[in-house]
Amino acid sequence: MYRHQYTCASECDLPVGKIVCVGRNYADHAAELNNPIPQEPLLFIKPATAAVDLRAPIHLPVGRGSCHFEGELALLIGQRLSGANAAEVPAAIAGLGLALDLTLRELQSQLKADGHPWEKAKAFDGACPLSPFVKLDWLPDWDALTYTLWLNGAVRQRGKSAHMLTPILDLAAYISSYFTLEPGDVILTGTPAGVGELHHGDRLALQLEEDWLRVETAVV
Numbered sequence: 001m002y003r004h005q006y007t008c009a010s011e012c013d014l015p016v017g018k019i020v021c022v023g024r025n026y027a028d029h030a031a032e033l034n035n036p037i038p039q040e041p042l043l044f045i046k047p048a049t050a051a052v053d054l055r056a057p058i059h060l061p062v063g064r065g066s067c068h069f070e071g072e073l074a075l076l077i078g079q080r081l082s083g084a085n086a087a088e089v090p091a092a093i094a095g096l097g098l099a100l101d102l103t104l105r106e107l108q109s110q111l112k113a114d115g116h117p118w119e120k121a122k123a124f125d126g127a128c129p130l131s132p133f134v135k136l137d138w139l140p141d142w143d144a145l146t147y148t149l150w151l152n153g154a155v156r157q158r159g160k161s162a163h164m165l166t167p168i169l170d171l172a173a174y175i176s177s178y179f180t181l182e183p184g185d186v187i188l189t190g191t192p193a194g195v196g197e198l199h200h201g202d203r204l205a206l207q208l209e210e211d212w213l214r215v216e217t218a219v220v
Contacts, residue, residue, distance in 0.1 A: 002051045006095060017048060068104075077183060095136055158192065159192045
């Protein structure tokens, strides 16, 4: 069973809550899928049952079509946020990590065409592999965070928080105006261009900054 973890030795006793995701928070990703750029954050939720350890092997869903990876920066919530403003957000973020927003792309396309919600394509069991979180004992520059995803040794995604359409603190505040964020909840902040289909035998590596965090996994 998945449990939140910190990269340091300290225990993380936060429960596993909901995972609030934002779609199309990078203009280049919206463009690569021929999607319009939203005028405000496009939100959806994955349940706690979607969370798994990113370091464990990824098991592709059987008989559900292509499964795509979307590398994202993840925020672990440590304090309750409801109707917050951006200035109140930093104190509520307990950790920074990395995540994969796994997406059944063909199913998502069909759901979108039918005007239906995306959950069957985005919220299935195991749809959100999460790394351990870097415990925040300091305040980072929220607009200067970078992360990289490699697929089979080749760089596929480079995310920069400076390129987000809605910046991190504004995004968390916006989310809290619709959904109360509880300790143990996670926010996925969107994916940059470079997403693609996963195949059996693929190997992925994700890295936050140059030395904050690096995780590797394989598709089985």
